[in-house]
Amino acid sequence: MTDSTSTSIMAPSGARRLTLGWEASWKTSNPEIAFAGDSQGRMRLSLSEHISNYGRIPTGFTYSLVSDSLRVANLTGRGGAKFPFYKKLAAVYEADRKKGCYVVANGAESEPLSIKDSLLLKTNPHLVIDGLVMVAEVLGAKGVYIYVKDKEAHSAVNSALRERRERGFTEAKVSVIDAPATYVAGQETSVIRRIEKGPAVPKFSIDRVAVSGVKGQPTLLSNVETFAHLGLILRFGADWYRSGRSGFDSGSRLVSVSGAVDRPGLYEVSSGVAIGDILREAKAHSVRALLVGGYFGGWLNVRDENDLRVAYDDFTLGDKKLSIGAGILGVLSKETCPVVEAASIVDYLAEQSAGQCGPCINGLPEISTAFARIALSSNIDRGISELKAVIPLVERRGGCQHPDGVIAHVRSTVAAFGDEIKLHKAGKCSVASSNHHSMLLPKKAQGNLAAASGR
Amino acid sequence: MKIVIDPTRCQGHGTCAALLAEYIEMDKWHFPILNRNQLSESHLEAAKKAVQLCPELAIKIIED
Ligand code: SF4
Ligand code: SF4
Numbered sequence: 001m002t003d004s005t006s007t008s009i010m011a012p013s014g015a016r017r018l019t020l021g022w023e024a025s026w027k028t029s030n031p032e033i034a035f036a037g038d039s040q041g042r043m044r045l046s047l048s049e050h051i052s053n054y055g056r057i058p059t060g061f062t063y064s065l066v067s068d069s070l071r072v073a074n075l076t077g078r079g080g081a082k083f084p085f086y087k088k089l090a091a092v093y094e095a096d097r098k099k100g101c102y103v104v105a106n107g108a109e110s111e112p113l114s115i116k117d118s119l120l121l122k123t124n125p126h127l128v129i130d131g132l133v134m135v136a137e138v139l140g141a142k143g144v145y146i147y148v149k150d151k152e153a154h155s156a157v158n159s160a161l162r163e164r165r166e167r168g169f170t171e172a173k174v175s176v177i178d179a180p181a182t183y184v185a186g187q188e189t190s191v192i193r194r195i196e197k198g199p200a201v202p203k204f205s206i207d208r209v210a211v212s213g214v215k216g217q218p219t220l221l222s223n224v225e226t227f228a229h230l231g232l233i234l235r236f237g238a239d240w241y242r243s244g245r246s247g248f249d250s251g252s253r254l255v256s257v258s259g260a261v262d263r264p265g266l267y268e269v270s271s272g273v274a275i276g277d278i279l280r281e282a283k284a285h286s287v288r289a290l291l292v293g294g295y296f297g298g299w300l301n302v303r304d305e306n307d308l309r310v311a312y313d314d315f316t317l318g319d320k321k322l323s324i325g326a327g328i329l330g331v332l333s334k335e336t337c338p339v340v341e342a343a344s345i346v347d348y349l350a351e352q353s354a355g356q357c358g359p360c361i362n363g364l365p366e367i368s369t370a371f372a373r374i375a376l377s378s379n380i381d382r383g384i385s386e387l388k389a390v391i392p393l394v395e396r397r398g399g400c401q402h403p404d405g406v407i408a409h410v411r412s413t414v415a416a417f418g419d420e421i422k423l424h425k426a427g428k429c430s431v432a433s434s435n436h437h438s439m440l441l442p443k444k445a446q447g448n449l450a451a452a453s454g455r
Numbered sequence: 456m457k458i459v460i461d462p463t464r465c466q467g468h469g470t471c472a473a474l475l476a477e478y479i480e481m482d483k484w485h486f487p488i489l490n491r492n493q494l495s496e497s498h499l500e501a502a503k504k505a506v507q508l509c510p511e512l513a514i515k516i517i518e519d
Contacts, residue, residue, distance in 0.1 A: 204461040206517060357462035358486030393482050399463035 009055035011236040013243070017252045018228050019268045021045055021053040022123050028281045032273045035281065036254065037119060038265035044156045047163040050126040057130050057169075058234055063093055063138050072238035075230065076249040079106060079186075079223035080293065080325040082314055085230070088220060091210035092139060095218035100142030102214040103172075104195065105132050107224040108179035108186035109149045111294040112442040113328045116254035117224045119266050121146070121153040124228065125160035129174060131230030135220065136172040143214065144174045146224065147191050154178060183295075183352035187400050188213075188221055190354075201354040202400035225254055225327075245271060249314070253327055257282040259291075259439045260333035269312060275300075275329065276308030284331045288430075289338040289416070291440060292317065293325020295345050296405035298412030299338060301419070321415065330440040337431040339420050340449065342413040343368070343375035344438045347452045348445045349406045360403045363394035365452075371410055372452040377424040456494040457519050458502055460487055464513035471505045471514055478502075493519075 012020045019026065019036040022045070026035045045053070070086035077083050092101055105128055109117040121128060128146070136144045148154045157176050164171065177195055179185045185200040188209050194200040195214050205212060213219020229251055233241045242250045250271045255278060258264045262283035269278055279287065287308070290300040298321060302308060310316055314324050332338055350364035367390055373383030387410065394403050414421065420430055438446055458478060460471070467486040472479040477498065479487045494502055494516060506514045 202463065204463045206459060206515075358465065358467050358484055359462065359482070362484040362486075393484075393488075397462060397486075397488070399461065 009053075011240050012054075012232070015252050015268050015270045015273075017232055017268065018120060018124060018127065018225070018254060021049060030273070030277055030281060032270035033278060033281050034268045035263070036266040036268050037123070038115075044122060044159065045124050045126065047126055047160070047167060050124070054127065054232070055235055058134070061134055061138055061234060066135065066138050066234065067093075069233050069238045070230070073229075073233045073241040073251070074249050075226065075233060075241070075251065076314075077222045078225035078229070078253065078327065080296065080323070082323060085222065085226055088210055088222065089135065089139075091208065092218045092220045095211045097140070097218055099217050101139055101218040101220070102143045102145070102195075103132060103136040103139060103141045104144075104191060104214070104219060104221040105146045105224045105227045106186060106188075106191050106221055107146060107148045107153060108191065108200075109326075110179070110181075110183050110186035111296070111326045111328060112183075112445070113256055113258050113291075113294060113330050113440060114326050115256045115266055116327055118149045118153045120224055120228060120254065121148060122156045125157045126164075127228040127231045128224050129157070129160060129164070129227075129231075131227035131234070132174060133171040134234055135227070135230060139220065141172060141220075142217070143195075144172045145177055145195055145214075146174060147177045147179050147194065149179050149181070182354075183349065184354045184400065184402055187402070189400060191221060192219065201356060202402070204399040243270075253324065255312070255327045255329055257284075257329045257331070259331035260284060260287065260336075261331050272311045272313045272316075274308065275310050275312050276305065278312060278329065279308060279331065282329075282331070286334045287331055288334040288336065289332040289341075291328065291330035291332070291341075291345075292322045294328040294330075295349055295409060296401075297325040297328065298322045298408065299342065299416040301338070301416040321412070332439055335431060336439050337375070337420065337429050337436065339413060339417050339424065340375045340431075340436045341438055341440060342409065342417075343371045343452075344436075344441055344446075344449050346371050346406055346409055347449055348441055349402070349409070351445075353402060354400075357397070357399045357403075359394045359397035360399075363390055363397075364403060364406055366390045367394065367406060367410060368452050371413075372449050374421060374424065376449065377427065377429070380421070380425050456499070456502075457492045457517050458489065458494055458505075459492065459515050459517055460489060461513045461515070462486075464511045465509075466511050466513075468510055470508045470510070474501050474505045474508070 370386035
């Protein structure tokens with residue numbers, strides 16, 4: 001794997017690491033935040049552009065070199081689990097790989113508010129592929145897959161793979177697999193089943209995917225963004241990745257910003273920037289609340305500017321029982337009641353059950369109904385006592401994390417908006433309008449919450 | 456040894472709860488709740504029977 005276009009390459013700095021070269025004009029007034037575009041189509045970086053941006057694709061890695069770099073870099077998986085990537089790699093490396101192992105980049109992006117994975121694949125597929133094939137070579141993987149959300153991402157990855165073949169790259173063969181547009185399609189075991197040519201619904205497993213994944217063999221599965229960072233770390237080193245910062249994951253990250261903002265879209269931000277600074281670049285207005293991490297994430301109650309001075313890293317967010325999760329910031333304005341919004345999301349999630357497990361099929365609609373009673377103030381006490389009774393019957397009883405994610409959303413709402421729920425109890429709501437149009441649900445999923453509360 | 460039930464397979468027939476009342480009760484939707492999963496030697500036979508008789512092959516006994 002060689003290329004003749006070796007010029008002296010500068011390591012990227014500031015907030016433009018993954019998005020370097022997407023478009024020169026996408027700077028913002030803050031060097032730690034870059035606007036990376038919206039969900040509209042963007043040009044794909046060709047292999048030559050990719051190499052002139054980031055330099056040649058390094059080769060000849062050993063497991064210990066990759067593992068050490070990842071450990072020093074402190075890279076964590078970018079799908080939401082916050083798990084150190086070197087530990088995941090070690091679990092696969094140390095598992096029984098006699099019958100082969102597999103490497104999978106998950107770009108299903110089933111969180112409706114996320115656009116990062118698809119946009120990354122559409123614009124910068126080579127960086128993801130670099131990280132993927134490097135780690136596949138170190139593990140001697142038998143199969144390498146990229147699981148993609150849409151046609152555009154699929155064809156961008158295919159074109160990138162074709163360019164690499166035409167350049168004569170001798171590297172692991174990568175297959176592209178389509179994810180269906182369902183919420184559970186991105187769950188680890190759904191991805192595995194889909195690769196095995198089954199339906200993209202979760203499967204119950206006692207073992208971790210690292211030990212028993214594709215065809216029952218050890219499988220390294222992580223979000224596509226994780227592999228893109230790996231492609232950079234193996235080029236520029238762990239010290240560059242940390243850029244003098246200590247602590248948790250200190251690299252940049254992609255953040256999808258949506259809701260009550262004038263400039264929605266994807267941002268690449270340096271570790272630790274204040275949430276308020278990101279929202280300023282996105283031109284958020286009259287912020288009432290923030291959904292952090294996605295539908296499986298949690299809520300931040302925004303009473304004044306100070307609530308937005310939180311650093312966007314998992315250390316700081318952890319103190320507030322929040323997490324970066326899938327890199328989503330959903331902004332609610334003062335025109336929307338956050339509890340109603342949360343209940344609408346929970347109702348959507350209840351409908352997204354894969355319909356396999358009794359407690360999930362039966363329990364999620366009950367949770368949604370009880371929660372809607374609280375949100376719509378139709379019968380708050382009844383709603384609360386129903387929630388208390390049903391949650392223990394559902395929690396940790398599903399075949400996957402879906403029901404627990406729904407419960408986490410309910411708990412986070414109750415913890416964040418005690419003030420609002422009190423108002424509802426008094427027959428009021430901080431929002432004057434009774435016209436509850438959801439700001440953070442996909443259009444086709446604008447459900448009828450009123451119906452849920454009356455079930 | 457431990458009992459595990461695969462919730463994606465289980466259809467809630469309840470045969471298991473009848474055989475392993477010390478471990479399994481049925482919830483209000485008629486799906487099994489595993490109250491404890493560490494299997495004691497004296498219940499091994501009953502557990503094996505539950506594994507055999509579960510119509511959905513949803514129960515397993517695993518070494519821990
Ligand atoms: S818990 Fe729900 S979403 Fe998960 S596998 Fe079971 S039915 Fe499907
Ligand atoms: S016997 Fe099998 S299918 Fe029936 S409740 Fe028990 S585990 Fe479920």
